[in-house]
Amino acid sequence: MFLGIAVLTIVFGFIPLAIFLLTRRDLSPETFFMFPYILLVGVGGFFELLLTYFLKVDATYLFSIYTLLELPAIYYFFYKALYPKLGKGFSVIFISLYVLIWIVDICKFSGIAVSQPFATVYIILSVILLSIMWFRKVFIEFKIPILWKSTMFYFVSAILLYYSGTFFLFLMAEVIIEAKDLFILDFWFINITLSLLLKTILTIAIWQGRMK
């Protein structure tokens, strides 16, 4: 049953990408801001399914690379959505710092691991900070006529809910994995639920991005 849910969650990741690719001609320009992240979720899900379900091999490398690409994909959205607030120089420093932290994570934990706690914290704090900046911009400009019909609002809500929800989960990932009898399934179930929520809201975001 758990395997079924896990596969379902991974498959769910393809839906936003599929809708994006099928309706790309009808999508509003701001929907394209989220394409790198949608692509990462979709392609990441594909490889996860391939490696863990079909080939039954260790996907730790995949998770590490996924984490490395996660922030740039999210940052691309905010860079475009908050333009010209986030300058090029700042963006380069911001991403470089993240890559550095990711490398430190890899070195500190003696090679590739399931989670990179420092990088994860960096992502979560970035998501919170950039989301606040986005909401502030929205409330200052008042350019979006109906917020709950805005594709960007759904995207920001999706990542904000997901990363806030998984904050402690990822921080404790190593401990949870090492202590195998410590309600690992419960933690895993929370992760799966949040992941499903993320992918569902992302699907809504793409759907709302269609220009009527």
Add this chain to the structure above:
Amino acid sequence: MFFLAVSLLFLVVFYQNRMMARRREEERAILQAVLEAEKRERIRVSADLHDGVSGYLNSIRNYLSILKIQNKNEDVNEIVQGIKDGVEMALESTRNISHNLMPAIMDTLGGAHAIEDYLDKLNQNGTIEFTFSNSCPDLLILSETGYEIYRIVQETTTNILKYSDATQVNVILCKKEVKENTVLHIIISDNGMLFNIKEAMNAITGKGLKNIQARLKVLQGDLDYEIRENKNYVTYKIPIYHDTSSPGG
């Protein structure tokens, strides 16, 4: 996370409320600009009629008077007199149009006096008896507000004249204090055909009612309608912002 989800919902509701308020304010500002432009245009046309057309007509009348004095031919003088009568009528008509477009009394004595003057003229011309009473002559009103109030009264009484078959119309101005704010009440009652102006306004088709609604919106005013003793009672409630620089009521 639940708290965050609730916060996001709250943000959406808050945003939409503020957006609605902004839109209402923008609509009001646009309406105000349109009405002000209309007022400016009325003033311009009124001045052009008064200073331009009336001036030319006066000069024609004078020439005709001279011609009549100098000419001894009775037949010709009869024709000249006919032309002179026509010019007199044109002059009178121009004066009336100019006055209706922008009563001069509005700037000197204020909206209430302009309303009184307007109702006096209606009394002289028609079969309907108009009465006017002002229980707040000391109330100071911004000249813009006074102008809009005058137009509202004018529009309402025009409708009564056209459609109601009334014989008696009363216009009353009085003020009420509501939560430290002064609200001017303009009560217009008539004994004509019963007509719920409030309901009609919700399904507006006529230009007159549309104009009243637009002016009320700009003034942030309200409208009440009731039937008492088989009479229509329309009450316009206009919040008044005091301005000592302009003549009252």
